[in-house]
Amino acid sequence: MNHPTKAAEFLSDGANAKWHDETLWFVRDKRDSSSKTVPEWEELRDLASRIKDNVLDYLDTYLLEFEKNAKANNFHVHWAKNADEHNQIVLGILKKHQCKAIVKSKSILTEECHLNPFLEKHGIEVVDTDLGERIVQFLNQPPSHIVMPAIHLKKMAISDIFHEKLQTEKGNDDPYYLTQAARNHLREKFLAAKVAITGVNFGVAETGEFVVCTNEGNADMGVHLADVHIASMGIEKIIPKRGHLGVFLRLLARSATGQSITNYNSHFRSPSAGKEMHLILVDNGRTEQLAREKFRNSLKCIRCGACMNTCPIYRRSGGFSYGSTVPGPIGSILSPGLDLQKHSSLPFASTLCGSCSDVCPVKINIHEQLYEWRQEITKAQAANAKSISMKIANGIFAVPFAYKISAGMMRGALKFLPDSITYSGLNTWGKQRDLPELPKETFKQWYKKNRS
Amino acid sequence: MFKINSRIALFIPCYVDQFYPKVAIATIELLEKLGCEVTYPMEQTCCGQPMANAGYERDTIGTTKHFLNTFKDFDYIVAPSGSCVLHVKEHAPTVHGLESEQHHIQHKIYELTEFITDILKIDSIQGSYPHKVGYHASCHGQRGLRLASASELHETPFNKGRQLLQQLDGLEWIELARKDECCGFGGTFAVTEEALSVQMGKDRLEDHLSHDVEIITGGDMSCIMHLEGIARRNKTPLQFKHIAEILNEAIS
Numbered sequence: 001m002n003h004p005t006k007a008a009e010f011l012s013d014g015a016n017a018k019w020h021d022e023t024l025w026f027v028r029d030k031r032d033s034s035s036k037t038v039p040e041w042e043e044l045r046d047l048a049s050r051i052k053d054n055v056l057d058y059l060d061t062y063l064l065e066f067e068k069n070a071k072a073n074n075f076h077v078h079w080a081k082n083a084d085e086h087n088q089i090v091l092g093i094l095k096k097h098q099c100k101a102i103v104k105s106k107s108i109l110t111e112e113c114h115l116n117p118f119l120e121k122h123g124i125e126v127v128d129t130d131l132g133e134r135i136v137q138f139l140n141q142p143p144s145h146i147v148m149p150a151i152h153l154k155k156m157a158i159s160d161i162f163h164e165k166l167q168t169e170k171g172n173d174d175p176y177y178l179t180q181a182a183r184n185h186l187r188e189k190f191l192a193a194k195v196a197i198t199g200v201n202f203g204v205a206e207t208g209e210f211v212v213c214t215n216e217g218n219a220d221m222g223v224h225l226a227d228v229h230i231a232s233m234g235i236e237k238i239i240p241k242r243g244h245l246g247v248f249l250r251l252l253a254r255s256a257t258g259q260s261i262t263n264y265n266s267h268f269r270s271p272s273a274g275k276e277m278h279l280i281l282v283d284n285g286r287t288e289q290l291a292r293e294k295f296r297n298s299l300k301c302i303r304c305g306a307c308m309n310t311c312p313i314y315r316r317s318g319g320f321s322y323g324s325t326v327p328g329p330i331g332s333i334l335s336p337g338l339d340l341q342k343h344s345s346l347p348f349a350s351t352l353c354g355s356c357s358d359v360c361p362v363k364i365n366i367h368e369q370l371y372e373w374r375q376e377i378t379k380a381q382a383a384n385a386k387s388i389s390m391k392i393a394n395g396i397f398a399v400p401f402a403y404k405i406s407a408g409m410m411r412g413a414l415k416f417l418p419d420s421i422t423y424s425g426l427n428t429w430g431k432q433r434d435l436p437e438l439p440k441e442t443f444k445q446w447y448k449k450n451r452s
Numbered sequence: 453m454f455k456i457n458s459r460i461a462l463f464i465p466c467y468v469d470q471f472y473p474k475v476a477i478a479t480i481e482l483l484e485k486l487g488c489e490v491t492y493p494m495e496q497t498c499c500g501q502p503m504a505n506a507g508y509e510r511d512t513i514g515t516t517k518h519f520l521n522t523f524k525d526f527d528y529i530v531a532p533s534g535s536c537v538l539h540v541k542e543h544a545p546t547v548h549g550l551e552s553e554q555h556h557i558q559h560k561i562y563e564l565t566e567f568i569t570d571i572l573k574i575d576s577i578q579g580s581y582p583h584k585v586g587y588h589a590s591c592h593g594q595r596g597l598r599l600a601s602a603s604e605l606h607e608t609p610f611n612k613g614r615q616l617l618q619q620l621d622g623l624e625w626i627e628l629a630r631k632d633e634c635c636g637f638g639g640t641f642a643v644t645e646e647a648l649s650v651q652m653g654k655d656r657l658e659d660h661l662s663h664d665v666e667i668i669t670g671g672d673m674s675c676i677m678h679l680e681g682i683a684r685r686n687k688t689p690l691q692f693k694h695i696a697e698i699l700n701e702a703i704s
Contacts, residue, residue, distance in 0.1 A: 006480070008646075011651050034638070039606075348640075351637065353638070354591055355591070378506070428646050429642060429681075432646070433456065
């Protein structure tokens with residue numbers, strides 16, 4: 001299904017859509033206030049953008065430096081060309097340790113690789129330990145937002161799920177009560193898991209360490225209790241130096257939720273005695289995106305989700321309307337690179353308002369890339385009705401006489417067609433909007449009479 | 453530096469020519485009141501934006517070439533539309549053989565309010581307009597041409613439309629809850645994503661209504677056409693005017 005259909009479905013529950021819009025706007029608003037407490041905010045964005053540009057220019061060099069230093073830190077480093085290779089590597093490690101149950105903190109990369117269904121198919125229980133992710137996991141849904149996975153659900157919906165899955169009191173939607181229930185439930189899972197999986201927010205090339213940011217401390221809890229830590233990292237998550245964290249950590253939390261800092265910014269440098277750490281570096285289409293001149297800087301993304309919170313489309317259509325692992329504006333420029341056919345409606349799910357580009361902490365020109373993807377998509381599509389009408393339009397506007405005739409016909413048609421046709425399903429504009437009243441003369445006619 | 457004998461061309465977006473001649477008339481009269489001699493080249497058609505934004509930029513070379521030939525001999529091109537100006541500046545495809553004309557035009561085309569504030573440098577406007585006015589900043593004007601500060605950025609607040617309107621006696625500028633949220637027009641988006649487009653428009657109208665706005669104005673008639681279309685259908689008691697109409701009415 002394409003975006004417009006799913007968006008219309010989402011909007012059909014008007015009260016819920018309004019609530020969703022206001023909830024995410026609240027986060028965007030918090031981000032605004034928080035970012036404005038930093039006088040050098042725009043300089044930070046500029047710096048972050050330039051550091052990431054440099055990373056993309058020298059990605060091969062930084063990756064090798066990172067690998068060398070990570071190995072020196074006693075990490076097992078693996079390279080995965082695609083999602084399947086990534087999943088096989090994870091499975092291999094689990095088999096080696098005869099592990100049947102794992103805990104996993106939030107990782108959009110493992111969502112992208114569809115790791116959970118893959119492992120479950122191989123008889124392994126996967127427990128997402130981020131509260132929002134656990135909630136959507138109970139519902140067998142993907143996250144609807146990359147930072148707030150269950151943002152599409154209201155308290156009572158969560159109460160109902162917990163009643164069913166965790167036997168909480170029916171109808172009790174007290175957030176503290178529900179959170180306590182989740183804590184007790186997850187505690188057992190943490191204690192039982194031999195292997196913990198995390199994502200990676202930043203991999204530092206100069207030290208071979210990596211940083212994981214969470215608000216709940218669930219990544220740390222999982223990793224410290226387990227014997228084996230597997231960290232899955234997209235190859236673009238490299239930063240050159242540890243000092244650069246001073247730029248990115250300040251931008252990340254403020255952009256994501258308006259917090260001045262994420263609660264837990266955990267540095268993983270080397271395994272404790274008797275424990276194992278694995279780092280999987282995943283490509284999965286990133287090298288191809290890097291090769292696309294107009295779209296490569298989408299790889300600067302630090303996954304803060306600010307473009308989703310600010311996007312007037314995302315707020316009113318929900319994360320699921322995009323049908324891609326990363327929804328919202330940034331997803332709409334990343335996903336077409338993975339599957340152009342499947343995601344062809346996404347670059348059109350935008351008014352090109354540009355708010356995403358202005359909110360982006362690493363200054364990705366998201367709305368300009370949406371425009372560029374539109375050009376690519378229409379090229380890839382075979383000649384269809386729309387492209388033919390566009391060619392005719394170009395012919396019309398290139399020849400003033402033709403423009404005059406056709407515009408005259410349009411005006412004439414509007415004047416004489418009955419409302420039942422003008423405002424019928426044939427005319428999408430007129431379904432919920434009136435057309436402008438037709439003036440007696442065009443400006444061109446007026447000008448001829450009054451000025452020339 | 454603006455010279456009094458500069459050749460100024462008026463570029464009127466095709467839908468304004470057809471549906472809103474009053475906006476074009478207000479624009480020319482306003483510029484004349486401000487001391488400009490303005491020519492409207494009769495051969496002009498469309499800038500090609502609707503096609504380009506729909507993904508057919510490559511099919512607008514003919515349109516762009518015609519645009520360049522129509523306007524290349526002027527010192528300034530002024531249009532009552534941020535959106536069309538942005539297209540000419542940033543998205544019109546390169547026309548081989550007319551590169552220098554294209555470069556010249558990209559740097560000599562201005563949206564109406566910025567032409568008044570930045571080129572004419574008019575710093576005092578005399579007039580009266582005793583109404584509660586809500587401003588709809590079109591995204592292409594605001595974030596594209598930077599006609600106003602964006603709420604996302606950490607920058608000193610400014611708004612070129614407001615700078616002009618606030619000089620009018622009696623005009624009450626109404627602050628909105630979301631001062632620069634998109635109205636949902638978005639060209640073909642208005643049709644391809646109809647449900648979203650209409651909802652976004654309704655939400656903008658609600659913001660203006662709840663702050664007791666009488667008249668919604670702005671620099672782009674396309675956004676206003678969309679908002680007005682929804683308001684009329686729902687019999688919402690709001691008036692709609694392009695900023696050129698307000699300034700032209702107010703300045704005697």
